[in-house]
Amino acid sequence: MTTLGCVLMAASINCFFLQHHFLSGGLAGLSMILYYLFQWPAGTTSFLMNIPLFFLAYRYIGKLFCFDSLVGSLIFSVVLDGTSFLQSLVYVDDPLLSCLAGGVMEGLGCALVYRAETSTGGIDILGFMTKKYYNISVSTTNFIYSLFLMAVAVFFFGLEPVLYSTVIFFLAFKATNFFMLGFDYKKTVLIISSQSDAIGQRIMSEVNRGITILHGEGGYSHAPQDIILVVVKLTQLAHLNTIIKEVDPMAFVTVQDTNDVFGRGFTAPNVEGTLPPEWAAKKAQAEAQEATHKEN
Structure with a gap:
């Protein structure tokens, strides 16, 4: 499921975003700016920028979270560069149609990645760290980063691609929530x-x-x-x-x-309050195994 999600996210970028100088979220967006300016491969650049964040995740968040993020980021980077041939096969002249189709496809891909209990790393790592140590929500961290990304993009590419990219962010966010929850509201x-x-x-x-x-x-x-x-x-x-x-x-x-219901008959609560429930459970299990190993 992680691979399929990464394929959809990469396809949305190669089929709909790059041809119009649109941006994606996270470090992929910054790597796309570098691609537009210097023709550096977006996937490889994104993975290299993630490496320092993996060390931070390993030290301050947990080994399993770091491993999940590393795997997701590696798959996404490889698929993003591996599907670059789609740029010559698919071309949508209308930027609005590209914006709509790409935003929904990217949201579906993100939902599949999250359902597989993995992550593509990047700003998610910073978000969990600011939540854990400074009580700043993950969404706030992502919003601040997005403002920075938009400011850089306006400087180099003008206002129009940035406005379309803002619509993409909104559509991808809504699509991710929809495909994550389905009709289980x-x-x-x-x-x-x-x-x-x-x-x-x-x-x-x-x-x-x-x-x-x-x-x-x-x-x-x-x-x-x-x-x-x-x-x-x-x-x-x-x-x-x-x-x-x-x-x-x-x-x-x-x-x-x-939006969220925790307790009997619904979802078990995230006791730590810093990680998604699945990752929090994995982290607790790993820590228990380490403690048992040390005792033995």
Whole structure:
């Protein structure tokens, strides 16, 4: 899956980005600027720039994270240079179509790489380090780097390619989230009803979701009122609405999008709070094995 993701990311660059002087995110974007200026191979340049970051990841984040990033970066770099022939086979004259197609393809590739629990290194490494030691979010680090990248690109290539590249960043981000989550979105539902007991029992028995009863008070009447809080998958929302309408058509209901849910019935929490759950688990396992080896 990692290889397929890297192929899609590399194909988006070679088929849609390079011909219009567009930029990708991460260190690949900086390597593309060097390619435009000096014709240095983008894949090789990207991997060489990643090497100092691998040492930082090995020392400050963990061996397994470093290894995963090294493998992902190596595959991406090899595939990026290996598919450079696509530049002569595929040419889309319309920059907007190239922007749209390339952004979605790159997002799909990123999603496949993340689903394989790997990374292509680069700015992700800096992001995890700033999160761990300075409590600066990964997204903030990526945003600051992107501003730097855009400023450099404007200086050399003008405003138009940078504006298209901004659209690519947005599309790739949205596409990555979509392909990562699919239709497995979560919804947080608040239900205010005089029939809260009956609604709650049916939710637990039919939807198979736990509920929380909050004790509220009417703002006008000051009458006590139970409020049901429940988190459901998007595919369960229609059934939940049916239950509410059947039990109490006059119930007051609010539905909110929920990005992450940790706990029973959903995803296990990331205790360390610095790495994705899969990498955090791998790191903990490796540290336990090292401790056992030292004791023996």
